[in-house]
Amino acid sequence: MAKCDVCGKDENMPYNCRHCGGTFCADHRLPENHDCTGLQDWNDPSGVFNSGFDDSVDSNASASSSVLDKLPIDTGPGGPLAYFRGNMTYTFLALMWLTFFAQLVVSLIGNARLYESLFLLTSWNVEYVWTWVTSIFAHSTGNFMHIVGNSLVLFFFGPLVERYIGSRNFAILFIVSGVLAGLGQVGITLLQGGMTAVLGASGAALAIMGVLTVLNPSLKVYLYFILPVPIWVLTAGYALISVFFLGVGGGTAGGIAHMAHLVGLVIGLAYGQYVKETKDISAPNQFQLGGGGPGGPGGPGGPGGRRRF
Numbered sequence: 001m002a003k004c005d006v007c008g009k010d011e012n013m014p015y016n017c018r019h020c021g022g023t024f025c026a027d028h029r030l031p032e033n034h035d036c037t038g039l040q041d042w043n044d045p046s047g048v049f050n051s052g053f054d055d056s057v058d059s060n061a062s063a064s065s066s067v068l069d070k071l072p073i074d075t076g077p078g079g080p081l082a083y084f085r086g087n088m089t090y091t092f093l094a095l096m097w098l099t100f101f102a103q104l105v106v107s108l109i110g111n112a113r114l115y116e117s118l119f120l121l122t123s124w125n126v127e128y129v130w131t132w133v134t135s136i137f138a139h140s141t142g143n144f145m146h147i148v149g150n151s152l153v154l155f156f157f158g159p160l161v162e163r164y165i166g167s168r169n170f171a172i173l174f175i176v177s178g179v180l181a182g183l184g185q186v187g188i189t190l191l192q193g194g195m196t197a198v199l200g201a202s203g204a205a206l207a208i209m210g211v212l213t214v215l216n217p218s219l220k221v222y223l224y225f226i227l228p229v230p231i232w233v234l235t236a237g238y239a240l241i242s243v244f245f246l247g248v249g250g251g252t253a254g255g256i257a258h259m260a261h262l263v264g265l266v267i268g269l270a271y272g273q274y275v276k277e278t279k280d281i282s283a284p285n286q287f288q289l290g291g292g293g294p295g296g297p298g299g300p301g302g303p304g305g306r307r308r309f
Contacts, residue, residue, distance in 0.1 A: 210268020
């Protein structure tokens with residue numbers, strides 16, 4: 001028998017607090033119910049006791065916290081941003097559409113110089129390094145199918161690739177392939193003696209397709225939910241079209257950034273091969289895709305000499 005240090009109740013099976021060393025009954029066994037002196041050592045000021053199983057309540061583990069955890073809104077499982085936690089695919093989709101609406105706002109202002117410096121990667125201002133990234137998320141406001149097509153590819157194929165390689169690697173793949181695709185298009189245009197401005201996520205989208213093509217070339221994609229086509233056929237089609245136009249000197253034929261397509265695809269194929277050799281991947285055998293606009297994930301060319309990819 002032992003007495004509770006708080007109420008004096010006799011207990012046959014008392015509880016000993018490992019934080020203050022006291023003896024308590026069932027009603028006072030919790031640290032907050034007996035004014036535990038160990039409360040001052042807790043790492044979570046909101047009152048969630050550190051059980052030793054969750055390092056996230058340790059102040060030393062704050063460096064590994066997600067950026068979303070630092071936002072002044074609820075990003076937990078039941079919060080408004082729960083859908084985006086550990087899910088870069090839909091985070092990038094959201095950024096694409098937010099950028100698109102920002103483009104519309106700037107367009108309404110009528111400041112062409114501001115629009116160009118914010119959203120376009122141009123051959124005459126390639127030193128604007130921020131446009132290397134912003135141009136990936138920007139899309140032609142003159143053809144709605146541009147962003148719709150890229151969104152469909154990212155929406156359907158992105159989660160598969162992200163699941164295989166992880167959110168961090170997926171984010172790196174998307175950004176790096178998009179940047180190199182844009183710079184590749186600028187470079188080939190300059191070599192051909194022209195000038196260009198590029199925008200769009202097709203380079204990154206084709207990198208995603210390239211990864212899936214290597215991991216499972218027989219993956220069936222149901223175009224418009226009707227026509228079954230192996231993904232390698234789609235990938236090969238984009239590659240042949242890009243190579244053809246580059247070979248005849250039409251790297252921007254139809255307003256399409258063919259070099260950007262090819263660069264993104266090559267990066268995806270190379271990274272897919274790396275993943276295949278270093279990880280044990282189990283890929284699905286079929287997948288349904290609603291389809292996008294004509295001319296590839298980015299659709300046909302954009303107005304005003306801008307090369308959409």
